[in-house]
Amino acid sequence: MKLQRMRIEQLRQFRKPFVLDNLQPGLNLIHGPNESGKSTLVRAIRAAFFERYRSTAVDDLRPWGDSAAAPTIELDFEHDNRAWRLTKSFLQRKRCDLVVGTDTYSEDDAEEKLAELLGYQYPKRGVSKAEHWGIPGLLWVEQGTGQDIEAAIEHAGDHLKSALNSMVGEVASSGGDDLIEAVRGQRDTLLTGTGKPRGDYQKLEKDRAHYELEIEQLKERVHKYQEQVDRLGKLTHDYDQAELERPWDDAQRQLEQARARYQQVERLQQQQEQEKATLAQQQQTHRLLQQNKEHLEGLSRQLEGRKAELNRAERDLTVAEAQTPAVTGRLTEAKAAYEQAEKRRKLAGLLQTRARLEQDVRRLEQQKQMLGQNLAKAREYHQQLEQARQQARENRTDSELVRKLRETGNQLNEETIRSRTIATRLSWQLDADASLTLNNEALTGQGEQQLLEESTLVIPGVGTLGITPGGEELASTRRKLKTLEESLAEQLKALGVASVAQAEERLSAFESAGRAQKHAEDLLKSVAPAGIEQLVSEQSEAESELEKARRQLEATPKPNPDEEVPVLEEAEAAFARASAALDKAESDAREHQSGLSALKQARDNAQTEWQRLADEENSPQRQQQLRQISADLTTIEKQQAELGASLERREREIREARPEFLRQDIERYQNAVNQLRQTQEQRGRELRDIKVRLEAWGAEGLEEQLNEKEAEYDQCNRRYQELHRRARALDLLLNLLTEKRQALTRRLQAPLQKHLNHYLSVLFPDASLEVDEQLRPGTFSRGTELGLITELSFGAREQMGLISRLAYADLLREAGRPTLVILDDTLVHSDSDRLEDMKRILFDAASRHQILLLTCHPEKWQDLGVPPLDIQVSKEQGA
Known part of the structure; x- marks a missing residue:
């Protein structure tokens, strides 16, 4: 079967018609x-x-959001030298048509014809599933299912066995089965x-097992x-003794005493924290007063420092102003040199x-030429190519049909030669004026003829002789000759030639045209x-x-011949230097101007700061502040000591x-009180539970139940042992019979x-x-390794x-x-070496099958x- 073309429309993402043709065999x-x-x-x-x-279960074929769609599929394929065309529509326009050569099938007849051809079946209702797919389910691999082959073989098993039986014949009688x-x-x-x-x-x-479990539970x-x-x-x-002694009351008294002692310590800690905060506040006040005192006493020293800074700033400004003419001159010279270098x-x-x-x-110009x-x-080459293509079209011949024609011609020649060896031979030698009549044909002189069919020989003046060639082999040869002659005539007609030699010549011309093409x-x-169009475009x-x-x-423009033209590299180097x-020079000028401004600003700031300090040192408020700060420092130091x-x-x-x-004692005594009370409460609850439980168990009669269950178990176990021995015996017998059957089955497995x-x-x-017996690949061995195919890695499976x-x-x-x-997207888990081997296998298989x-x-x-x-390109071209 060779798929040649497919066309789909209104199917999922293919809303518009999409055609996939020119598929190779x-x-x-x-x-x-x-x-x-x-x-x-x-x-x-x-x-x-x-x-x-x-x-009605194929809504997945419908384009999304299109309730009026009628998904349509059209397939053209070739099988057994006949052209097949299948057209099927679903949902809104339900239709199925199948054309096979000159024969036409419709609706259910068409579908049954296809199922019989490919070896599958249709579901009674609903969507088709894997168990219905038969042979196509085995050969059509969906994405991500390449490693799952057991179920596909199971669904196609009957068709595979039928194919094997047709090749090697039935190898086992039905009696053993x-x-x-x-x-x-x-x-x-x-x-x-x-x-x-x-x-x-x-x-x-x-x-x-249930009896054993119940007996064990009863014993427990x-x-x-x-x-x-x-x-x-x-x-x-234990409960009565604890109620008498009441140890939790002693623990409670010790707990109260520990809590009272700890509360006294907490009051002392609170007073300690308050006085620490007061001391910290006084220390901060003392530091601030000391800093103010040091600031007021240090004004005279700061005034002398500011006067020295003012004198230094005035000297620096005078020196910088004297350098201004030299900086300006260097900038002018650099600009003139730059303009000259740029021109060159x-x-x-x-x-x-x-x-x-x-x-x-x-x-x-050279490229254009x-x-x-x-x-x-x-x-010129394109013209030669078109001539070769025309010759190929005129002499197009199917090499397979020519091969079959050649084989038929050779068989016909062999059968003709063979018929001559076994036919009845009639020879004659007559006088000049004598003659005979064989099958209404006159015979004179001398000659010889081979007879394959019943003939009549008329002898003038004597009568009529009937000649019947004998032997079943001759009759079989005569029928085979007729069949071969009719087959040769049909093949010659199909190829449109008059002889085998003419077909060979056309095939040779077709192959020669292909090589020339x-x-x-x-x-x-x-x-x-x-392509030529691209070449014209490039020209x-x-x-x-x-x-x-x-x-x-x-x-x-051309340069002036009288003008000296420097080398570009030298001119660019001179321009870069300039x-x-x-x-x-510009940077130096900017830096000089910036420095000059900074020196002026520094001189002005120094003058302002010196004047401010001089005014502050001479004020009467400063003396009053010094006396007040000294008195405050004495008072705070006394309070800090106390x-x-x-x-x-x-x-x-x-x-x-x-x-x-004390905290640990409180926690310990509290835990002791809780633990002692909880232990006594737990004893009380457990006593009540045990009394209720014992009363219930005593009412159930546990020992009587145990004896009854043991008796029921003995009866069940005897019946179980009987069926156990029978099951083992039947299993052994079946294994022996199956081993004998498998020896015959191996002949069936040999072709696969x-x-x-x-x-x-x-x-x-x-x-x-x-x-295995079900034609599934099973045991895999390589060297000393032995295992099932299902134990291999995902890629290997x-x-x-x-x-x-x-x-x-x-x-x-x-x-x-x-x-x-x-x-569909298979072998995605194969490494590069294995993928290379699989490509060899696919290329080899493609010589016998069509592979998509x-x-x-x-x-x-x-x-x-x-x-x-490329599907994407085909979609864009179709659009």
Whole structure:
């Protein structure tokens, strides 16, 4: 089966018609970014085959928000040398049409025809699921399911076995199967497929375990009952003694005494904190008064310092003003040197620009000439390419049909030669005037003829002889000759030729045209990689650039020949030095002016500060402040001494009282009171609980219940042992019968195992993979490693799943069943080395099957050897 074209409309994101055509019979690489529609294309193919056209459970096909949509899918494919076209619409316009050659099917007949062709079934109701998909469910891999192959094989198992049986024939009688099924039926009433009990056997096992649990629980309750009786006596003695002694009252008196002592210490600590705060406040006041006193006494020293600063500022200002003429002169000289250097640099740049433009003109003229030559060659090669294509169209021939025609012709020649060896031979030699009549044809002279069919020989004057060639082999040869002659005629008609030789000539001409087309394409790409239109565009662009360069050259003035033109590098270096010198001179001038302003400001500030201090030193308020500050300092120092002595006495009292131990005593006595009361309350509650519990257990009759349960357990255990022995015996018998059956089944597995080994040798050269009775890949071995395929890593399971699917496809192809392989974003977990091996496997399988590989990572498949098909580009072109 070869999918050639698909068209979808009003389906999910494809609201407008989208066409995917020119699909190759082998490998097809279809790529696009996420949400570009790859999975939608796969869903469309699945819906076209799997979903009933009248189904109401396919709302996922509807474009979002479009309740009036009618999702439509149209597929063109080829199978068994016949063209098939399927058109199916859902929801608002339910319809299914199938055209096979000249035959037409509609509605349910069309769907059943497709299901019979591909090997799947439709659901009775609702959406199609994996259990209905059969062979396509095995070969069409959805995104992220490449490693999950067991369920797909199970759903396609009947179709695979049917294909194997058609190849190797039935290898086992049904009698053995009936016996196995009978034993399995009896075993399955007692055991599950994994050997677990079921039915009555399972119920007895559960009842047996339930009895054991109940007996154990009853024994435990009897034991606890005895323990509770002992516990009741001890608790009663402890409770009565505690009520008599009341130890919690002593602990409560000690707690009250500790609290009273601690409250006294707390009052002392509060008084201590208050006096500490008062002392800190007095110390802060003392520091402020001392600072004010030092400030007032230090005014004379500050006045002398300010006078010295004023004299120094006036001297610095005088020196700076004397340097102003020299700084201005250096700035004027630097500006003149800069203007001269700039003029010479512009002159050198003009000369270099003209030289560059002249060089560009020469380069563009050469480029224009080269492009013109390439354009002429490209047009010549393009003409050769069109001639090759025309020859290929005129002689297009299917090599497979020619091969089949050649085989039919050879078979016809062989059968003709063979018929001559076994036909009845009639020879004659007659007188000159004598003649015979064979099948109404006159015979004269001498000759020979081979007879394959019943004939009549008339002898004049004698009568008529009937000749009947004998033997079943001759009749079979005659029928085979007729069949081969009719087949040869049909094949010649299909190819439109008169003979095998003419077909060979057309095929040779077609292949020769293909080689010529490839050669012409290579020559065309060598001179026009991007096409002739691009080459014409490049030539026009080169002409435009050449004209532009010529205009710029004409617009650039020539330097005066008498004027000395410096070298550009030297002129730029001289300009840079002059620019740097000018920047230095300007910077020096700015710094000098800024320094001069700063010195003037400093002189003015020093003058102001000196005058302020002089006025303050001579004021009468300063003397009064000094006398008042001295008196306040004496008073505060006396108060500080008195507070210090009081704090020391109280600190000693607090330390001797040990407040931290008093807090611990309060906590300890409180905990003791609570613990003693809680312990007594807990004894009371436990006494009440034990009394109630013992009364309840005594009323239940625990020992009588234990005896009854043990008797019921014995009866259940005897019946369980009977079914246990029967289940083991049936399981053993079934295993023996199955082993005999498996020996016959291995003949059925051999063709599939051959294809698996073919692919496995590429991926794991020294490994083997066995197929179980249900045709599922099971045990995997490599060297000393042995395990199940499900125990491999995720990436390895994905790879094994793919090669298994390709092996099933080869098997189906040998059995004459249609195959189509669809891989949606598969092998994403393969490392680079394994991915390279899988590419070899896919390329090999594509020689036998059509493969649609959809991916969002085209860069990983660029060495696959097939042209990629970009969905996004196709959508934009269709729009």
